[in-house]
Amino acid sequence: MRNRLRELRAARRWSQADLADRLGVSRQTVNALENGRYDPSLPLAFKIAKVFGEPIESLFLPPP
Amino acid sequence: MTSDLYVSAMAEPTDTGKSCAEIDRRRAARRDSIPIGVAIVVAVGALAVTDPKDPGDTVIWAVPMLALLVLGLRAELRDLRRADEYERTLLLEALALGFVVVIVLLFLGNLFASRGVGDPRMWLNVSFIGGLLGWRAIKALKTRRG
Numbered sequence: 632m633r634n635r636l637r638e639l640r641a642a643r644r645w646s647q648a649d650l651a652d653r654l655g656v657s658r659q660t661v662n663a664l665e666n667g668r669y670d671p672s673l674p675l676a677f678k679i680a681k682v683f684g685e686p687i688e689s690l691f692l693p694p695p
Numbered sequence: 696m697t698s699d700l701y702v703s704a705m706a707e708p709t710d711t712g713k714s715c716a717e718i719d720r721r722r723a724a725r726r727d728s729i730p731i732g733v734a735i736v737v738a739v740g741a742l743a744v745t746d747p748k749d750p751g752d753t754v755i756w757a758v759p760m761l762a763l764l765v766l767g768l769r770a771e772l773r774d775l776r777r778a779d780e781y782e783r784t785l786l787l788e789a790l791a792l793g794f795v796v797v798i799v800l801l802f803l804g805n806l807f808a809s810r811g812v813g814d815p816r817m818w819l820n821v822s823f824i825g826g827l828l829g830w831r832a833i834k835a836l837k838t839r840r841g
Contacts, residue, residue, distance in 0.1 A: 651714030658714050659838070660781040669781045 633692040637665040639683050653682045720777045727770040734763040785837040793830025800825045 640650050640661075647661045654661070654675070663669040664679075670691075671679065680687045713721075738759035745752035775786055804818025 646712060648712035648714045651716065655716055656714065656779040657717040657720070657782060658712065659717075660779050661714075663781050669784075672780055675780060 632670050632694060633667060634664065635690055635692070636661070636679065639685070639690070640665075643683075650682070654678055716779065720774070723777060724770070724774055727773055731763065731766045731770060734759060734766050738763050782838065786834065789830055789834035789837055792833045793826050796829035797822050797826030 647658045651658045651661045664671060676687055676691065680690055741756045741759045745756045775783060778786055800822035804822055807813050808815040808818050
């Protein structure tokens with residue numbers, strides 16, 4: 632699954648560690664999410680959506 | 696839509712730090728390792744001063760070994776509980792693969808021992824140490840900083 636995490640994080644000038652702090656996860660997890668190596672659980676996806684103030688469906692996109 | 700070049704230029708410079716969750720987890724893991732270190736020293740000391748053939752000494756070397764096992768298990772379980780969902784997946788994958796290594800080595804060991812090749816106790820030790828090393832190596836490989 633593709634996502635817009637890297638783009639939204641960069642637009643806010645946050646580092647991966649900043650985003651990880653906001654989500655309560657490790658930087659390694661944020662890196663895995665951004666690189667598409669890991670698809671988050673629903674609770675984490677909702678948390679990500681809340682942090683960015685965007686609906687889930689605009690953050691995660693189906694594979695091309 | 697923001698271009699990829701812009702995104703990577705913005706994202707790269709500050710992506711080397713640790714999150715608070717990581718720092719807390721490492722600190723807690725370090726705290727958990729202190730009693731394990733003490734237990735190792737006590738267990739080695741107990742093995743050194745006791746006579747393995749004397750049944751009276753069994754409790755003296757067995758209790759520190761059991762304590763070491765319990766403390767190690769406790770530390771692993773606490774680490775697993777503290778990990779976030781992605782890290783937990785990696786840790787459980789490493790445990791599962793380590794378990795596969797143990798099963799394969801136990802099978803081979805039993806096979807060889809049944810044909811009189813090697814001592815069954817030696818194969819048990821090989822399985823245990825092989826599984827442990829396999830698990831730790833896979834864990835280190837999977838959880839290396841990415």
